[in-house]
């Protein structure tokens with residue numbers, strides 16, 4: 001039996017040999033002869049000359065191997081009361097037919113397709129149909145506003161948009177068609193066609209370029225899998241950066257398939273036939289990797305859950321799903337359990353269900369705070385595993401590898417680097433930090449297969465955002481440290497990206513929206529601690545001369561503006577009007593200081609501050625509005 005240390009060391013010392021062995025675990029049309037090469041900028045490229053199709057590897061291959069009658073998807077939708085099971089054969093056939101429908105609309109290898117759908121099986125069908133044709137999908141989360149959709153349409157320039165007529169947020173029906181119409185009106189690029197899956201809760205009234213999903217299928221003939229090169233793009237997934245423009249993370253095909261397959265076995269310890277439940281959304285990377293692609297690549301059954309952790313109908317919802325579908329591995333974000341703990345602090349609802357099938361709980365998307373870890377650890381009889389990764393990496397960077405060598409857990413730590421990821425901590429001078437010394441978390445090149453291969457249409461940004469800070473290393477944007485046992489502790493972002501309920505958002509983008517209001521002279525948006533959502537944004541604005549003084553009206557307008565431009569998912573719900581903001585003498589707003597005050601920490605007056613009295617002003621304003629824990633903050 002290989003140990004973690006031996007496997008990890010081999011992956012770092014002999015990356016080509018290591019990933020060549022792993023590549024043999026998935027089906028190819030043509031096996032790669034070149035395992036690893038570097039592009040002209042020195043970035044790793046995996047399996048460039050291999051030929052495969054991810055839809056074939058995840059569906060057709062399993063049907064051919066005798067898994068046709070095994071469930072591939074369990075759909076459970078407490079918001080509509082519907083449930084559905086699709087076998088591998090049924091999935092393959094639906095995907096092939098929908099791929100045929102997309103082909104009829106002119107979609108070919110390399111074309112982009114934007115997908116804007118809730119948690120319905122057809123979202124998976126649409127994604128796999130794109131993969132089948134070699135088309136590049138770009139899924140946009142339903143909680144984003146039309147403006148965000150428009151930005152993505154302009155960047156990805158899709159031939160077709162595939163959507164559902166509506167999504168359902170507990171009891172609220174959210175019509176999607178008005179969002180799509182508004183987005184296409186705002187975007188410069190106009191897709192040729194939109195396809196709507198009509199849901200009975202709210203049907204879409206189809207325009208001249210719109211198509212009914214069911215009608216298209218009636219006319220379509222099944223399409224075959226198109227062989228693609230290992231390095232051909234599978235998808236573009238947008239994620240927040242420090243500026244208003246999101247970054248289109250480009251994922252290749254074969255590296256991703258090999259890495260996901262490896263992770264299912266080594267990290268999540270699941271075998272073909274096991275049931276895997278990831279409670280997230282297809283709009284996030286967790287959805288792409290661990291709802292859609294990895295479970296089926298491994299021959300498992302994936303649970304597609306259209307509901308919330310609470311209120312659909314109660315805080316026992318996850319336990320019900322685990323019990324009903326005999327889930328072996330469950331994955332969600334800590335914020336979901338904070339919501340459950342709030343409603344059912346003693347875990348009483350768990351007693352109603354037999355969850356003896358569950359072998360481990362995995363958490364990611366934000367830091368697993370020790371109180372939530374201990375609550376879960378006391379409640380459950382299975383390992384509670386925090387693991388850390390990013391949209392960019394596509395799969396876990398650090399974890400406690402249950403399929404390789406389970407290690408003792410430490411609260412607050414994501415345990416150890418996953419084989420393939422040469423994680424290091426660099427200090428301000430760019431030197432390796434010692435144990436317990438906090439610094440920038442970086443990954444030494446080559447990044448393993450599955451990680452981003454570029455930013456869509458912007459190679460320069462790929463380099464400047466990730467590769468330029470420390471040549472030869474990928475900059476994660478997180479700060480952290482290793483302890484003496486080699487356990488990795490991630491302490492949070494080192495930039496202006498915040499994490500709200502497991503959703504990565506840019507305060508810079510919110511500042512752009514707030515700053516564009518006609519009454520705002522200057523503003524700062526900071527992420528402050530929140531017991532439920534991890535972090536929430538708070539705006540601080542200085543009004544322009546001539547402002548009428550109605551602070552309540554201004555706050556409402558700014559909240560509505562952010563909701564309208566970015567979406568409800570931003571959770572932007574508090575704005576303070578202030579006379580001045582603390583700045584350095586060179587004019588830089590002291591955001592970290594503002595965060596410390598809001599989080600109730602002790603703070604000093606930096607020597608570089610331009611106007612020390614501004615600090616007292618802001619602190620008083622925060623206390624008056626009961627912002628975070630500002631009443632506990634103390635100047636030292």
Ligand SMILES: CCC(=O)SCCNC(=O)CCNC(=O)[C@H](O)C(C)(C)COP(=O)(O)OP(=O)(O)OC[C@H]1O[C@@H](n2cnc3c(N)ncnc32)[C@H](O)[C@@H]1OP(=O)(O)O
Pocket residue numbers: 141142143144167169174279280281284285286308309332333335336339364365366388389390391500501502503533567568569570571
């Ligand atoms: C490891 C790599 C990664 O980090 S990948 C990202 C991992 N993150 C996740 O999986 C996200 C985890 N979070 C969640 O699933 C949700 O936040 C949970 C915990 C379920 C709570 O949901 P909820 O109560 O709706 O709160 P929220 O903060 O998510 O929503 C705020 C407002 O946005 C809305 N919203 C949400 N989703 C949608 C949607 N798909 N379509 C339309 N609207 C949506 C919510 O209704 C809420 O609106 P409102 O402000 O109450 O009016």
